[in-house]
Amino acid sequence: MNFDAVKNALIAEADRAGLADYEVYFMESSSVSTETLKDEISSFSSGVGGGVCFRCIVDGRMGNASSELLTEEEMRALVRRAIDNAKNIENDDKAILYEGAEHYATVSPVAVENPDAADLKATALQIQKQTYEGCEFVADGTQSGVFSEKIRMELMNSHGLRLSNRVAMCGAFVQAVVQKDGEAQEAFDFQLGLDQNGLQALSEATRAEALSKIGAKEIPSEKYDVIISAKQAYSLLSAFSSAFSAKQAQLGLSLLKGKEGEKIASDVVTLVDDPMREGCPMQTPFDGEGVATYRKCVIEGGVLNTLLYDLATADRAGVASTGNGQRVSYAQAPHISPYSFYLGAGELSEAELKKRMGDGLYITEFKGMHAGCNAVTGDFSIESAGYTVRDGELCEAVKSFTVAGNFFELLKGIEAVSDTVKFGLPSGFTVYGSPDLLIRGMSVAGK
16 A cells, blocks of 8 residues: 555545544655675665554543554554553543644755665675775774665645655765784765766775774873864763753753753854754754744854654644654654754864864764763763874874763853864664764873
8 A cells, every 4th residue: 555545445434433632643664785804795684664554632632553564454453552651541641642843944955865776785895995905004803885775755744834854865885904013993884876086086095094093002090171072072962952842841851951042062062953954964944742942052153942842742742743753663653853953163273273282182982972871960971982182183093091080060050162073874764973072181090
């Protein structure tokens, strides 16, 4: 059954059951990926999946049921299950179905096509070859991979709301392993898109990063001025992003509870949530509840403007939803999550930021990030690696030191940020980004 047939079957059964408030959410996805090891394809996967979720309000309670089996008989059963679930639910949240917004943003047309299997494998092998070429130190364990994903979703409800969206992305990654002077090191990086010049640069840069770690030394324990590289800064933001969820705040699991309108960070800190960020392949004009999404400054000039809300938490707080009630899949209920969630850029180049620091550490690696972070208290203690900086210039590689602090205090202590924001890989519609961050006097435990 196509979505129109699924929708019509569910509507007919809902009408027979006398339902006045109901919603249909449909999602399908396709993905293909491959990885290499040495000069061979080590894995290949291709899949198509999807399903439908039916939600309805019965006696003020929201019930839902989902299925991958899209037959007319199953659609009738789906409605009955959702009604039964509504009668048995013990959630006290107000059941709300969104009636729609006056305006929804327009998504750029999807231009990505899943490569066929032969092209996918050929590209992965070419990246692997480029990583090995011209460097005698590249060792076994080096891997390359290519991936592609497409998602389509449609939402309609009994209030007349009709929405649809299509997104797609593709890209590649390299994990370079090098051996030199009896020591092994590795580095990982990726790019979105399969531009050949970019893939060549990806191989070379990842290999060079791995080689730069050879001979890394330990450093003594003390307080250091540090620059956290963009990649590690957005990883840190990811680990603590739940603190910006209104649900976590309402449950007493975020120290940002009651802080909206207050200054919580330094003047240079801006934190943006942008579902339609230019250049991001995973854009969406509506969330999993049908609420129109929009760009918002969660923090601006250090002031917390807003937390992230879905319909239920917004109703509880007496505010409007921020359109952050995402769905990871058709089978999961909406949950609060950001979109392109990133710290805004400053005016200094990365080189100028190092000059401003003078002497200190440039942190390029955090290990065991989530295990070393407590999203409720904000405390973190993370094994790290990077480089020393003297007179604003990168010097020797350093390793095996631990950086400790508190995320909320770190926000207050950011002195300056670089002018380039870098982003991680999207996970669904969520992706994190940051520029380099300069912080003075961080506690570092070394040898």
